[in-house]
Amino acid sequence: MHDIRSIRENPAAFDEGLSRRGLPAQAEALAALDERRRAVLTQLQAGQARRNEASKAIGAAKGKGDHAAADALMAEVATLKEAMPALEAEEKTLATELDTALAAIPNLPAADVPPGDGENDNALVHVRGEPASFAYPAREHDSIGPAIGLDFETGAAMAGARFTLLRGPVARLHRALGQFMLDTLTQQHGFEEVVPPLLVRDEAVYGTGQLPKFAEDLFRTTDGRWLIPTAEVSLTNIVAGQILAEKELPLRFAALTPCFRSEAGAAGRDTRGYIRQHQFEKVEMVAITTPEASDAEHEAMTGHAEGILSALGLPFRRMKLCTGDMGFSVARTYDLEVWLPGQTRYREISSVSTCTDFQARRMNARYRPEGEKATRFVHTLNGSGLAVGRTLVAVLENYQQDNGAVGVPPVLQPYLGGLTMLEPK
Template sequence: MHDIRTIRENPEAFDAALARRGAEPLAETLIALDEKRRAVITELQTGQARRNEASKAIGAAKAQRDEDKAQALMAEVSELKERLPRLEAEDRELTEALNARLAAIPNLPLADVPDGADEDDNQLVATHGEPAAFDFDAKEHDAIGPALGLDFETGAAIAGARFTLIRGAMARLHRALGQFMLDTLADEHGYEQVVPPLLVRDDAAFGTGQLPKFAEDLFRTTDDRWLIPTAEVSLTNIVRDRILPAEALPLRFCALTPCFRSEAGAAGRDTRGLIRQHQFEKVEMVSITAPETSEDEHERMTGCAEGILTKLGLPFRRMKLCTGDMGFSAARTYDLEVWLPGQDRYREISSCSTCTDFQARRMNARFRTEGEKQTRFVHTLNGSGLAVGRTLVAVVENYQQADGSVAVPEALRPYLGGLERLTAGG
């Protein structure tokens, strides 16, 4: 959510930042709507003050037995009582219209975000690890997985396309990955583990930017709640409508949850395997910080996700997304892309974004420094640490063996009773 006062103060900068996002200039339209709203507010406040003043004057006129003046004042008050509700209604309508316009505008990119139209314009920041050399033809996970418990056919029979049943050895690996990620984030990086609601109300989805613009990407229940597309929604809304003490910051939360996405705009994309599912599990990180520390927090959060990939021995790279490829609420996003030898390419496994105060304004999440009366909006950050299904894909493809088995990364063996290899029927 954007601050109309900031737009009024520097409309050229606002439009220039929107242009980097590929959007048309909006400052003039927004300012005109705001000026109309402010004029109505001024007229309303003037009318309210005059009504109060005239109401008091009626008694004084009657005390002086000036009936003509009293009658004139009574007529004026009567007219104001009819006019003020209309002004109040107009104020509400204009405020709602302005807020609706502001709510539909994406966050503005930070200065270091590269300009570009799509993923082809993203910027490589760093590459970590070397892809393994196989002495056999590497297969994709959907070719290796069925013998080990990735049951695509039964999943589709139960729930339809983009659902998978995971069983046996693969179910154990899936569970181990999620717990390993949670333990790493909590024990090594100080994230507080949370078990959040999977269903949220409109205001929660609005606060993180899913509503109103991206309703078609979500699943809605019959009682007008939304299935979360990511635990970011629940975790970030922990601070909704709160004023936090500055000394409590930063707050760091993590959660392992199912996530639900309609994939409305993904027709024909990644229809095979686990890459793009309607239901999947993900470990999410959320940080709530003061503005002065959000830059460092973004690097820290991304480093936490990178550390998990490093522990798993998976080659990956960090990409800085361009303006045309960032999400709606993000001011800057780093994508971590893991190497998949079966596909012979890097694929996204984590996105870590700083949203500055964009979500905080939508949620009215603020903080106050001790001894100060004024409050400020917090900064919010979110990141995957990691997407469990995609990490399973990466482990299966990078640790595949010629006989169809999959070696277990050392970091996961304690979670699997010391098991070193997944085999059919294991």
């Protein structure tokens, strides 16, 4: 959510930010709508003040025996009372119209975000790890996985397309990956482990920016709740409506949860395999911090995700997303893309973003700086640490053997009782 006061004071800067997003100028129209709302509010407040003043004057007039003046004042009060509901309704309508308009506008990009229209314009930051060479044609995960328990047919028969059943060895590997990621974040980087709700109300999904624009990408239950598309929703909303003390910050939360996405905007993409599912697990990182610390927090969180990939021995690269490829709520995003030898390409495995105060305004999440009475909005950040299913895919392809077996990364072997190899049936 954007601050209408800031838009009024810096219309050119706001419109320049929208232009970088490929959107038309809107500052003038928003300021005009706000001016109308404020004019009605001023009229309403003036009427309320005059009504109170006249009401007090009635008693004084009666006390002096001036019945004519008292009658005139009572008539004036009655007229003012009659006009108030219409003004209140008009102000409410204009405020709702303004809030709706502001809620539909994405966050403005940070100054260092590269311009561009889509993923081809993203900027390479660095590459880490050397892709392995194979003495045989590298296979894709969907041909490796079935022999060790990746069951596409049963999952689809049970729940439909984009659902997969994991059995036996591959299910154990999947569980080990999630636990390793969560242990790394909580034990090495100070994140607090959270088990959050998977079903949330409208307010929670609105607060992080999925509603109202992206409702079709979500699953909704019959009682009106939403299945979380990412634990970012639950974790960020921990501070919704709160005023935190500065000394409490930063707050860092991590959770391993199922995530649910309708993939409405991804029809026909990655229909094979385990890359794009309606239900998947992800370890999510969320940080709540001050504006001054948010850029450093963004770099640190991205580094945590990179550390997990490095520990798993998976080659990857970091990309800075361009203005045309960023999400709705974010000001800057780093994508980590892992090398998949079967596809001979890098694929996204983590996105780490700073949302500045955009989500905080929607959630009314604030903090009080030390020694100050006024409050400020916190900055919120989120990132995958990592997507478990996509990491599973990367392990299958990067650790594949010529006999169909899959090696277990050394850091995962303690989670699998010392097992070093997943053998095919």
